[in-house]
Amino acid sequence: MQTSLRRAPLVTEICDRLLREHRAVEWLPGERTLSARLGVSRSALREAVQRLEIQGLLEVRHGVGVRVINNPQAPVQATLLRELPDFAERLRQFSEVRLLVEPEIARCAAERGSPEDRRRLQEVHARLGDATDVNHAVQADLDFHRTLADMAGNRILALMLGSIAELEEESRRITLMGVGIGAAFSQHERIAQAVVTGDGPSAREAMVEHVTAAGQASR
Amino acid sequence: MQTSLRRAPLVTEICDRLLREHRAVEWLPGERTLSARLGVSRSALREAVQRLEIQGLLEVRHGVGVRVINNPQAPVQATLLRELPDFAERLRQFSEVRLLVEPEIARCAAERGSPEDRRRLQEVHARLGDATDVNHAVQADLDFHRTLADMAGNRILALMLGSIAELEEESRRITLMGVGIGAAFSQHERIAQAVVTGDGPSAREAMVEHVTAAGQASR
DNA sequence: ACTGGTATGAGGTCAGACCAGTTGATTAAA
DNA sequence: TTTAATCAACTGGTCTGACCTCATACCAGT
Known part of the structure; x- marks a missing residue:
């Protein structure tokens, strides 16, 4: 489905793009929308989101959505x-x-x-x-x-x-x-x-x- | 306003069990084996593993396996x-x-x-x-x-x-x-x-x- | 004005398929 | 016999599409 020949694992690339393209956004689109837009599966997208959540850059709320935060202390x-x-x-x-x-x-x-x-x-x-x-x-x-x-x-x-x-x-x-x-x-x-x-x-x-x-x- | 009644997310539970039950192991079993043993899907298991990897407690090597480490500096x-x-x-x-x-x-x-x-x-x-x-x-x-x-x-x-x-x-x-x-x-x-x-x-x-x-x- | 259903859309989990590195045994060649 | 290529069987990585749970807003009945 996706084409590029990457040396870095897909997930890390997704992390980068998420950060780069949504720095100024508060709530980002739903996982399904996002994964489609980035041309990756929802699972890969989810792994990336999870990573950024642990690093204190995103906040995931069940039933609500994902929003951008910045808490490097997390x-x-x-x-x-x-x-x-x-x-x-x-x-x-x-x-x-x-x-x-x-x-x-x-x-x-x-x-x-x-x-x-x-x-x-x-x-x-x-x-x-x-x-x-x-x-x-x-x-x-x-x-x-x-x-x-x-x-x-x-x-x-x-x-x-x-x-x-x-x-x-x-x-x-x-x-x-x-x-x-x-x-x-x-x-x-x-x-x-x-x-x-x-x-x-x-x-x-x-x-x-x-x-x-x-x-x-x-x- | 939400508390007490809700069970912890599956993934965090898996994280705990992984840590508790494999503290002394070096290489842990494959993802398929593990997910079956814990009675959860491979995706949930993978999310847990990834979480622990980011925290510097596991090391994941494509094609090789997952091993227990302890690198809190990561x-x-x-x-x-x-x-x-x-x-x-x-x-x-x-x-x-x-x-x-x-x-x-x-x-x-x-x-x-x-x-x-x-x-x-x-x-x-x-x-x-x-x-x-x-x-x-x-x-x-x-x-x-x-x-x-x-x-x-x-x-x-x-x-x-x-x-x-x-x-x-x-x-x-x-x-x-x-x-x-x-x-x-x-x-x-x-x-x-x-x-x-x-x-x-x-x-x-x-x-x-x-x-x-x-x-x-x-x- | 309140209560309780319910429609909607978010994340969470699941199953099974296929892709992609690693490794080591097997096998063909030197 | 030694060595080099090959292949098979692991491993984790990604994809798909379904279903579950949670949070919310809206609406009907009281």
Whole structure:
């Protein structure tokens, strides 16, 4: 049915085409339509879709359809969960990584962030102050750290931290309640201040204290 | 709003069973045999196998068969390649991460490694001295760092570093040739010495110099 | 305005056929 | 006897078309 002489397996080709031709689409056509359009069988198309789903690039919903997303953290998270099935141990190693990576991210963010970035950071930071309930606070907290990671300009560190943070959203809720939103906010305040003024070492320092305090609280 | 009542999708169940019942097997039975044994269709079985392949738990070889492996780095590597398609930029961020993570790993390895670990490290280290050609040297170099990561007892850091290292095997070859195997060996020597004697700070320091030197060479 | 059916279209699973690499035994040639 | 070509029997890869389940919207009856 299909003609080309390919060296790469069909499925990987389909993956590429799906990504290339549907980057800007939200919901993509049904599997039957798609397979016909690409000139491949539905099974091959399905394998490709499944692959992209696992890689966090598509979301498949039974009875609804397939939509384009972009969650590069998904595969990392799956790996971490498999490698560290024990909750406590996972938490321990997460803290260790955060204590190592977050201060460095704060420093880089302070030294590399653009004015636009800094504005954005302050805005995100303000959201923690405005947070009414714990859920909002957790979300604002996550966003604050995520924004810093983006500013730091290292995709790898951002990826790791993002994966970790989302996996521990639950325990972060506990942390926030333990430390108190106010305390967290004032710690963020110091960090944001240092970052906005471009003071790398101070940002680093403030972050060390923040992460350490969080680590204490979750013990 | 949906929960509790629905059974898990067939494919995920198959994944679980495959992992559980074939953990100790090397090559698993053919797809037809397997699907019959599990009482599911070959397509469902194939989807499960593919899933595990992407997660680095199975290796599928056309015309040969499917075998059990354990390469948790695979999904992370795929993600990194997609997130950082540009070679130079990837290399830059990799160096940044290595400079941050490797020293900490060396320190932890020194402070946490068991006597058995230390013996193993020295043995691996010796292999770099015995290396006859560049390929062997690169392999020994990778193993040295991998061993340290294992000793440090943090799976996340080990995972990051492992993914990065394998992706940059080529450029590490260049580095090794640039610095010279002898120089690399003597840098490793200092690290190994510090780790074996349990001197964390020295190990950290030695590693900083080693990674820095490697970073210089690849410029 | 609510309830319950049902039509529709999505993904999920199935069966069986055929295509395409691998391997090793068999067989023909040196 | 040795060696090289061949073929048969695996393996996974792809295709087809059918049927099942799920989610949704629409509509008839209350």
